[in-house]
Amino acid sequence: MPETNPTQLLIARRVPQAVAARAVSEFRAYVTESDMDAWSVVDFCKKHDVRAVLIGKKSGLQEDHIAALPSTVKIIANASAGVDHMNVSYAREKGIVVTNAPDALTECTADFAMLLVLAACRRASEYEKIMRRGWGKSFGMTEMLGTRVNGKTLGIVGFGRIGRAVARRAQGFGMRVVYTDIQRASPSSENGATFFPNLGEMLPHCQVLSLHVPGGGLPLMTQKEFGLLPKGAVFVNAARGALVDEDALYDALTSGHLFSAGLDVYRNEPNVDARFASLENVFLTPHMASATVETRDQMGFTALDNVAAILDGRQALNPV
Incomplete structure (x- = not known):
């Protein structure tokens, strides 16, 4: 006999408690206790005729997975801004709506980018290690010096929601902002930032450089691009680890061409190139830019809002 209260939604990744509670109440959702892989998602959808799926990186659906989904699935919701873990175009071909949560992460990611800027410029990783070892030695006027943020020129690659939010924060620190993107932003969105039509033209002006574009394809930052940055940048x-040739970054850091780096993303997550952990001039975090209670809740709620819209026969709020 058919289920009297069929599951409408599969939550295939771990989500905050508040998000899980709403999903169960509103959609009779099945909420996984551990992140599911893509084929497990397909198998569950076939067995339960679910209409919506909320996925994560581990359950990223590629063409073969999407082709195997039952026709009941109407939406694949992402609780993050990026969708590089799935084949969006093929999902569209199959008539499945794909959504993301572009606004939910903006402010916290911009906060975190500024944290990386400040920590890398002011040698936060080194200072923290000194304190945990017990300090015990005063430093003189010429020792352990960082580089000042105020007055520096920050280059932003990608002037979308997050890039513009970083620019506002940087201007609050007295930084001059330059940026490059596919097209120039409106004067009101620029808010005094200077546009460069391509990355190569902008890099020589950047004492600090921050990436805010999607990953995928060839690295954006290679030996050539790092070489265009001024010495001591x-x-x-x-943003995404795939944007960076990590051999080129390592060489730039060890040669002294770069003063330091602040990294939250890596090419082979979560198995980070161990060379970076050995460098004193790198501030490292484990892909945590959106990791606040408020943001993670909002990411999940945004995904559920999109599910609700599609299942109610309305347009998705954040279609990809």
């Missing part, structure tokens, strides 16, 4: 990445 600081590099920050809270």
